[in-house]
Amino acid sequence: NAGVMQNPRHLVRRRGQEARLRCSPVKGHSHVYWYRQLPEEGLKFMVYLQKENIIDESGMPKERFSAEFPKEGPSILRIQQVVRGDSAAYFCASSPKNHNQGTGAGNTEAFFGQGTRLTVV
Amino acid sequence: AQSVAQPEDQVNVAEGNPLTVKCTYSVSGNPYLFWYVQYPNRGLQFLLKYITGDNLVKGSYGFEAEFNKSQTSFHLKKPSALVSDSALYFCAVRAGDTGRRALTFGSGTRLQVQP
Numbered sequence: 420n421a422g423v424m425q426n427p428r429h430l431v432r433r434r435g436q437e438a439r440l441r442c443s444p445v446k447g448h449s450h451v452y453w454y455r456q457l458p459e460e461g462l463k464f465m466v467y468l469q470k471e472n473i474i475d476e477s478g479m480p481k482e483r484f485s486a487e488f489p490k491e492g493p494s495i496l497r498i499q500q501v502v503r504g505d506s507a508a509y510f511c512a513s514s515p516k517n518h519n520q521g522t523g524a525g526n527t528e529a530f531f532g533q534g535t536r537l538t539v540v
Numbered sequence: 541a542q543s544v545a546q547p548e549d550q551v552n553v554a555e556g557n558p559l560t561v562k563c564t565y566s567v568s569g570n571p572y573l574f575w576y577v578q579y580p581n582r583g584l585q586f587l588l589k590y591i592t593g594d595n596l597v598k599g600s601y602g603f604e605a606e607f608n609k610s611q612t613s614f615h616l617k618k619p620s621a622l623v624s625d626s627a628l629y630f631c632a633v634r635a636g637d638t639g640r641r642a643l644t645f646g647s648g649t650r651l652q653v654q655p
Contacts, residue, residue: 425583460647462630510583531583532583536581
């Protein structure tokens with residue numbers, strides 16, 4: 420029973436290049452969340468997706484960042500024209516369908532991947 | 541807006557002694573509260589959660605946490621610390637009934653258990 424799988428674990432990009440981070444949720448989970456962790460800081464929410472839908476992108480920078488969770492395949496977080504300030508650990512989490520559905524229902528925890536550490540040089 | 545405060549950047553405790561890692565929160569409506577632990581270069585591992593019911597919640601590895609609604613706190617505790625408990629601990633909250641589904645995390649507390 421594989422958990423959340425993220426790849427690559429480490430990614431080095433030069434300024435101006437594109438970074439693509441992949442996340443395969445726990446089998447059967449239909450909700451995916453992306454978080455960013457800067458050094459010595461907590462995790463900051465970026466985006467929440469369900470299959471083929473972006474539900475909440477209030478934490479996503481307005482430019483250069485995009486995310487998708489297609490019907491088939493992993494969720495992708497894409498960062499275009501990376502800058503040094505994008506260097507961080509990016510974590511993906513997934514939860515099952517009943518996560519926060521209805522009033523008070525959906526109380527399961529989210530499961531996190533091991534993260535992708537992006538370094539922009 | 542929801543928020544979490546972990547007032548201590550680091551907590552030091554001797555092995556065998558009890559430990560407490562503090563967390564206070566702010567959220568509209570009923571809170572769902574979580575504790576996660578992060579080991580170096582690893583992802584977050586779930587420890588325990590409070591959704592409803594008994595204010596004292598027991599979780600993995602002997603950890604427990606007490607929900608205090610009047611003080612809006614959810615402190616993490618363990619009766620007897622182990623060296624292997626040394627890690628980074630995160631408290632998180634989200635609104636249980638309505639609002640954003642994503643978790644809001646505290647800044648983390650580094651627990652150092654000395655042998």
